[in-house]
Amino acid sequence: MKPYHFVIAYLMIFTSLYASTEVVDYHGNNLYFGNFGEKNEEVQKRLIAVKSSSFSLDLSDNYLDDSCIETLLSTLSSERAIEHLVILDLTNNRITQKGLLMLAPLLIRDEFRWLVAPVNDFGIEGIRALFSDLETFANKKSEEAGMDRENLLDTWLSKVIWVPETFDFDRLPLTPSSKEAHKQYYKK
Numbered sequence: 627m628k629p630y631h632f633v634i635a636y637l638m639i640f641t642s643l644y645a646s647t648e649v650v651d652y653h654g655n656n657l658y659f660g661n662f663g664e665k666n667e668e669v670q671k672r673l674i675a676v677k678s679s680s681f682s683l684d685l686s687d688n689y690l691d692d693s694c695i696e697t698l699l700s701t702l703s704s705e706r707a708i709e710h711l712v713i714l715d716l717t718n719n720r721i722t723q724k725g726l727l728m729l730a731p732l733l734i735r736d737e738f739r740w741l742v743a744p745v746n747d748f749g750i751e752g753i754r755a756l757f758s759d760l761e762t763f764a765n766k767k768s769e770e771a772g773m774d775r776e777n778l779l780d781t782w783l784s785k786v787i788w789v790p791e792t793f794d795f796d797r798l799p800l801t802p803s804s805k806e807a808h809k810q811y812y813k814k
Contacts, residue, residue: 680710719743
């Protein structure tokens with residue numbers, strides 16, 4: 627990689643981090659499988675309104691499960707809003723390993739910055755399964771595009787915020803870039 631590539635990459639990251647991002651906020655709206663269908667129509671209307679610009683979707687502190695994640699991803703894709711989603715906050719829901727793995731394709735998009743999902747039901751086994759899925763993506767992409775597999779994997783994994791803010795990141799078995807990502811996200 628040529629030295630100026632690092633400067634270009636830095637400028638792209640800096641610009642994307644500080645570009646204005648609209649927040650679509652459904653924090654603590656008591657969303658769950660039984661009412662997500664109706665609420666999804668409302669979400670869909672709001673996504674149509676913001677899909678031309680970058681946006682963050684806050685679905686934290688609800689009761690969303692894997693079926694809700696499937697519905698959400700379908701809605702985001704059908705409205706092409708997924709192309710503009712940069713942050714998805716699913717903190718404190720009921721997402722299992724299955725739902726977490728459905729979200730893996732978000733992480734490989736360059737424009738996507740954070741998948742925030744502490745306090746869910748996927749546990750360390752879900753993170754291991756996600757790592758395995760991302761390894762498969764990284765192997766394929768490194769072969770197709772001649773990109774560094776380890777760098778891709780590290781970049782994608784550092785987009786996942788899965789440890790609650792109250793934990794001491796330095797004492798957890800996180801990669802250095804994942805620790806730094808958690809600290810940056812929580813601004814510690």
